Amino acid sequence: MSLETVDGFIIDLDGTVYRGAQAIPGAKESIALLRSQGKRMVFLSNRGNISRAMCHQKLLSMGIDVPAEEILLTSTVTARYLQQHHPGSQAWVLGPDGLRDELVLAGIGLAEKPENAEWLVITLHEELTYAELNQAFRAVRNGARIIATNDDKSFPGDDGECIDVGGMIAAIVATAGQEVEVVIGKPSALMAEAALQVLGLPPQQCLVIGDSLGSDIQLGRRAGIRTALVLSGSATRLDAETAAEGPDMVWESLAELQHLLKGKEGIK
Amino acid sequence: MSLETVDGFIIDLDGTVYRGAQAIPGAKESIALLRSQGKRMVFLSNRGNISRAMCHQKLLSMGIDVPAEEILLTSTVTARYLQQHHPGSQAWVLGPDGLRDELVLAGIGLAEKPENAEWLVITLHEELTYAELNQAFRAVRNGARIIATNDDKSFPGDDGECIDVGGMIAAIVATAGQEVEVVIGKPSALMAEAALQVLGLPPQQCLVIGDSLGSDIQLGRRAGIRTALVLSGSATRLDAETAAEGPDMVWESLAELQHLLKGKEGIK
Numbered sequence: 001m002s003l004e005t006v007d008g009f010i011i012d013l014d015g016t017v018y019r020g021a022q023a024i025p026g027a028k029e030s031i032a033l034l035r036s037q038g039k040r041m042v043f044l045s046n047r048g049n050i051s052r053a054m055c056h057q058k059l060l061s062m063g064i065d066v067p068a069e070e071i072l073l074t075s076t077v078t079a080r081y082l083q084q085h086h087p088g089s090q091a092w093v094l095g096p097d098g099l100r101d102e103l104v105l106a107g108i109g110l111a112e113k114p115e116n117a118e119w120l121v122i123t124l125h126e127e128l129t130y131a132e133l134n135q136a137f138r139a140v141r142n143g144a145r146i147i148a149t150n151d152d153k154s155f156p157g158d159d160g161e162c163i164d165v166g167g168m169i170a171a172i173v174a175t176a177g178q179e180v181e182v183v184i185g186k187p188s189a190l191m192a193e194a195a196l197q198v199l200g201l202p203p204q205q206c207l208v209i210g211d212s213l214g215s216d217i218q219l220g221r222r223a224g225i226r227t228a229l230v231l232s233g234s235a236t237r238l239d240a241e242t243a244a245e246g247p248d249m250v251w252e253s254l255a256e257l258q259h260l261l262k263g264k265e266g267i268k
Numbered sequence: 269m270s271l272e273t274v275d276g277f278i279i280d281l282d283g284t285v286y287r288g289a290q291a292i293p294g295a296k297e298s299i300a301l302l303r304s305q306g307k308r309m310v311f312l313s314n315r316g317n318i319s320r321a322m323c324h325q326k327l328l329s330m331g332i333d334v335p336a337e338e339i340l341l342t343s344t345v346t347a348r349y350l351q352q353h354h355p356g357s358q359a360w361v362l363g364p365d366g367l368r369d370e371l372v373l374a375g376i377g378l379a380e381k382p383e384n385a386e387w388l389v390i391t392l393h394e395e396l397t398y399a400e401l402n403q404a405f406r407a408v409r410n411g412a413r414i415i416a417t418n419d420d421k422s423f424p425g426d427d428g429e430c431i432d433v434g435g436m437i438a439a440i441v442a443t444a445g446q447e448v449e450v451v452i453g454k455p456s457a458l459m460a461e462a463a464l465q466v467l468g469l470p471p472q473q474c475l476v477i478g479d480s481l482g483s484d485i486q487l488g489r490r491a492g493i494r495t496a497l498v499l500s501g502s503a504t505r506l507d508a509e510t511a512a513e514g515p516d517m518v519w520e521s522l523a524e525l526q527h528l529l530k531g532k533e534g535i536k
Contacts, residue, residue, distance in 0.1 A: 001521070014376070054399070124399070126398050127398065128396070128397070128398045128401070129396070129397070130393065130394050130395065130396045130431070131433050133396070133435060134425070134428070134429075134431055135431050137296065137422070137429070137430075137431050137435070138428055138429065141429060153442065153443045153445075154405070154443055157402070160402070160406055161402075161406065161409060162402050162405075163398070163401050163402055163405050163439065163443045164443070165440050165445040166443050167439040167440070167441070167442060168403060169442070170438035170439050170441070170442030171435040171436070171438050171439040172435070173438070174421065174434050174435060174437070174438030174442075175421045175422055175431045175432070175434050175435040175438070177421075
């Protein structure tokens with residue numbers, strides 16, 4: 001497929017633009033080229049434990065300047081979901097301040113006591129304490145409904161594989177005896193809709209670029225958006241070739257975008 | 269039923285002998301009377317986060333002197349189970365030092381790294397950290413089998429209902445994708461067998477006294493031991509009367525034992 005017909009790029013962050021604290025080689029230049037050509041962009045992450053301001057700073061530290069309104073984290077989309085569907089709700093957070101910041105920005109009230117919360121919002125919490133688990137448990141026992149930024153089971157950390165939101169969710173669901181009502185993260189339609197809304201474009205004019213078959217490529221396929229898998233993160237070429245629902249294209253990394261865009265220009 | 273035919277008393281601790289840090293009125297005197305009459309006793313708790321030495325000290329602080337060998341906690345029985353069925357195993361603990369002490373006393377080795385463990389032992393951990401959850405997760409991902417001291421979902425704490433071992437188990441099982449292989453706690457046959465072994469008596473000469481229909485009374489019924497429910501803990505008289513599998517007797521508290529034993533003497 002040609003990139004000429006693509007006006008909007010939905011770009012995954014972790015494993016596509018950066019890995020840990022390091023930018024993936026060529027990612028910065030590809031993003032700059034897209035911007036110079038007037039392409040629209042939105043950057044997606046299933047991370048719900050940071051705010052857009054924190055993510056903006058992280059990208060800036062790698063020399064990549066992306067305005068906060070082009071960043072869509074699950075914290076952002078969770079906050080918007082509550083604001084749109086349950087305005088005026090009081091929320092209790094099992095997670096760090098990054099998520100609280102996004103909720104407050106979207107106008108969601110934070111309950112003073114777990115017992116007062118209408119929603120328990122769960123995300124990855126790397127500073128988790130037993131007291132916080134109990135507060136979340138008591139929110140649900142007192143009637144709070146459960147929404148999770150995502151339900152990934154684990155992620156690669158600096159010192160090995162780490163428990164992700166799935167672990168925090170399970171601890172609450174198993175003890176409070178209530179299921180999760182909404183999961184926001186990729187590959188959900190909610191994340192695709194939010195991305196298309198930022199771009200202001202229909203699905204057929206867009207392309208999803210990401211490193212995960214299960215979240216990025218699935219998100220694109222379900223929403224009718226073309227997909228490119230990059231091999232700079234969790235998936236291999238073999239994964240892509242043997243996947244029941246594979247991507248439209250496979251690239252070594254986001255750097256390949258430069259050749260494709262320049263190639264297109266060269267043909268002109 | 270008469271207590272004349274009872275030679276061994278299997279007595280639950282939490283809700284029967286004490287509640288929090290307070291002895292239940294009359295419990296101390298009933299235990300003293302049993303001892304003066306030469307009755308054999310064993311004290312049971314589903315707690316797996318403390319050692320017998322810690323429990324002995326707790327009882328002593330209430331004026332109740334029970335030798336450590338008459339105390340059976342799930343930490344004790346878990347340690348014995350591993351020692352008997354999987355001698356020489358290396359264990360990793362998700363829990364506090366009380367459980368580690370019991371494992372070491374039973375001759376179980378503690379793995380130096382989670383990756384080396386053959387068993388992950390899970391119990392209530394009130395000082396839980398995210399780093400410890402990840403270590404437990406990595407033990408299982410590297411092949412450790414899971415054993416839990418108990419799988420209670422919650423318990424009444426000083427400041428409200430608290431998440432019990434069930435929450436810790438769920439966080440690991442949901443993310444590591446492996447089920448728990450053994451649960452030691454009441455009403456399991458393992459706890460009943462361990463209690464009868466301490467008493468050195470057959471089931472028909474014993475009586476289980478406890479405050480929980482689901483754990484204490486069930487333990488007795490399954491093992492063919494008579495049962496007395498005390499109303500000083502979690503169950504009410506209505507619970508006892510409407511239970512599909514109720515107790516043989518219902519007492520207000522352990523204090524009632526004194527009247528029954530004295531009554532028996534009076535008839536003689």
